[in-house]
Amino acid sequence: MTLLDHDPAAATALVVRALGPLVRAEARAEAPAAGLDPADLEQGVWLRLLERPGHAGPPADPARWVRDSVRAEARRGRRTARREGPYAGGEPAAGPAGCPERAALGAAEHRALRAAVARLPGPCPRLLTAMLDPADLTYREIAGQLGMSQGSLGPIRSRCLGCLRRMLAAEVVAPSVRG
Template sequence: MTLLDHEPGRATATALVVRLEPLVRAEAGAEAPAAGLDPADLEQAVWLRLLERPVAAGPPGDPARWVRDTVRAEARKGRRAARRERPYAGTEPAAPHTGSPERAALGAAERLALRAAVARLPERCARLLDAMLAPTDPTYREIAGELGMSQGSLGPIRSRCLGCLRRMLAAEVAVPELRGRVR
């Protein structure tokens, strides 16, 4: 049972979250660049640590100090993980031959363009999407273990990374004309 699961303390826990939100956002925003992390990811890690606190421990005695210490601990963890991890430099496996040589060449060019676009993303997004695009089709548990992050945070991070990729690619693609007029 965690701090926010305890029914009688729910109002206190909610008030604590509301009170700490600006501080967590500011601390994460300050620490993230030096750690090479996305501030939203660092912020999420701090909230997870608060949610994982046992009920018996209660809310932090000095919430501001707890936030500062937790943000710094998560940033250190991110820096250690970044030092240990190496980008995957393998080549894309050959696509199975399904159709004409033109279709196979087009598929290879599309995969190459996707890999190039993923490589231009921020490092954490690039590592996550590379892992998800692996030819072995790993599970979320395997990806989380490989990247050193919690399995529960993969979905939200993946969503943010895909949104970033979508915005980046939309800026590169010409807007189609609509009945002779440009949108």
């Protein structure tokens, strides 16, 4: 047993010293494409190293591990940037999830639309339900699911939407003009 086996901090310091230039170079190369600060990317890689199970020694293939870790951290940074937005400064978000009232109204509108679609005649409920599916099916997938030809989906969809518009227009009270 060596001194490094008894002192994990010394082993970690040795690994950091040995891999430092490689991590720095890889982070500087990947950071611009990911839209990240190279120092932040580098810090994420060092955290990965410390979080490895049995991190007392260097990885088996240090160059590959560094390259893979830097790329994984860059992907994580890109995902985070896509999901996070700047703080609006106290204003509620513009979308339906911005506040409970908007969320409730959005859910009520969604339920009303689904109920109206269910009341449509003929193949319309099945067709529009398939088109409103969160899985965002293609026309080919919808045609296969409904047993219709792909070319007939557009005209049938158009007729169904016209029928839905007429049905909803009759249910919605027109706003009165106030004078």
